[in-house]
Amino acid sequence: MKYFANLRMIACILALIGGWLIYPYSVVAAGVLCIIAILCFPYALLPHAMVVKVLLIAAITGVTYYLESYPKHLGEDQAVITFLDVGQGDCSIIELPDGTVILIDGGTMDYGETVCAWLAEHHINQIDLMIGSHPHADHIGGLSEVVNRVKVSTYIEPETGTFEIPDTYSITLLKRRLSEHAIPVIRAVQGDVLAKGEDWSLTVLSPGKEALFDDLNDYSLILKLQYGSVSALFTGDAGYTAELEILEENLKSDILKVGHHGSFGSTCTAFLDSVRPSYAVISVGKDNEHHLPNSYILERLDTYGVNVYRTDESGTITMRTDGQHIEVSRLEDNLAN
Ligand SMILES: [Zn+2]
Numbered sequence: 001m002k003y004f005a006n007l008r009m010i011a012c013i014l015a016l017i018g019g020w021l022i023y024p025y026s027v028v029a030a031g032v033l034c035i036i037a038i039l040c041f042p043y044a045l046l047p048h049a050m051v052v053k054v055l056l057i058a059a060i061t062g063v064t065y066y067l068e069s070y071p072k073h074l075g076e077d078q079a080v081i082t083f084l085d086v087g088q089g090d091c092s093i094i095e096l097p098d099g100t101v102i103l104i105d106g107g108t109m110d111y112g113e114t115v116c117a118w119l120a121e122h123h124i125n126q127i128d129l130m131i132g133s134h135p136h137a138d139h140i141g142g143l144s145e146v147v148n149r150v151k152v153s154t155y156i157e158p159e160t161g162t163f164e165i166p167d168t169y170s171i172t173l174l175k176r177r178l179s180e181h182a183i184p185v186i187r188a189v190q191g192d193v194l195a196k197g198e199d200w201s202l203t204v205l206s207p208g209k210e211a212l213f214d215d216l217n218d219y220s221l222i223l224k225l226q227y228g229s230v231s232a233l234f235t236g237d238a239g240y241t242a243e244l245e246i247l248e249e250n251l252k253s254d255i256l257k258v259g260h261h262g263s264f265g266s267t268c269t270a271f272l273d274s275v276r277p278s279y280a281v282i283s284v285g286k287d288n289e290h291h292l293p294n295s296y297i298l299e300r301l302d303t304y305g306v307n308v309y310r311t312d313e314s315g316t317i318t319m320r321t322d323g324q325h326i327e328v329s330r331l332e333d334n335l336a337n
């Protein structure tokens with residue numbers, strides 16, 4: 001009798017502890033364990049044989065929980081998206097399982113060396129697509145150094161129509177380098193599929209063919225990467241005006257590179273409502289003079305329950321996916337390993 005009382009007590013305590021641990025991850029599993037705890041209570045009017053059955057249910061609940069919520073190991077064919085820390089600027093590198101490498105932006109000129117060093121460290125000596133989201137120095141500045149050091153197959157820039165682009169040093173130098181290395185330049189518009197593989201594609205959502213914006217930022221290429229059932233949206237510095245023009249597009253994405261370094265002029269509610277990302281990355285410099293990211297945008301992302309990662313806090317952020325699940329690691333995690 002005493003043996004069974006002890007068994008009930010142990011089962012009751014285990015179920016309570018289990019329920020408490022599982023609660024943040026699965027309310028249903030926690031509820032089942034709570035009921036089990038009540039049934040196992042030493043003074044519960046339960047036949048002894050039932051205790052064994054209840055323990056069996058507890059074990060099944062535990063195993064189910066483990067299988068459902070334990071971080072799954074990604075499959076072999078992984079796509080890796082790296083949001084490289086380039087201070088106040090943008091730089092995303094996409095490596096696809098078939099070996100295709102896509103570089104979107106390269107930070108300011110000061111960070112060209114950082115991008116090249118990262119590529120060398122990762123044994124990348126060819127870039128299939130180099131994309132300048134829009135010709136601002138904090139996006140294309142570093143690309144001219146990359147063109148000099150790495151073989152680039154094609155350069156993609158947005159179609160800016162009749163918009164007068166100022167002749168900055170970053171633009172002049174990049175144009176010169178692209179021409180010196182005879183790299184073809186393609187102007188992209190909405191609907192273009194920039195590249196695709198067996199189970200992935202990179203599509204242009206903005207700017208539209210007839211787009212007319214007052215701000216060069218709004219001409220930023222908004223790109224959607226789809227790999228299996230996982231998608232990521234790269235937005236450059238596009239603001240509300242550009243975001244609102246593409247609400248009809250299939251914006252839903254698991255990962256969002258937040259527009260314009262988290263400034264108040266981007267990531268409007270309607271846009272976020274359509275994208276509904278699980279993860280967001282803000283590429284931003286530490287203590288930057290523009291005080292980015294904007295606190296309202298952080299609040300907005302928080303309201304939508306988005307897991308936000310910032311390069312100013314975490315350094316380089318890496319997202320791996322097998323087309324089903326996503327694993328995030330930050331520089332600080334890698335340093336800890
Ligand atoms: Zn920018």
Ligand SMILES: [Zn+2]
Nearest residue numbers: 134136217237
């Ligand atoms: Zn810009």
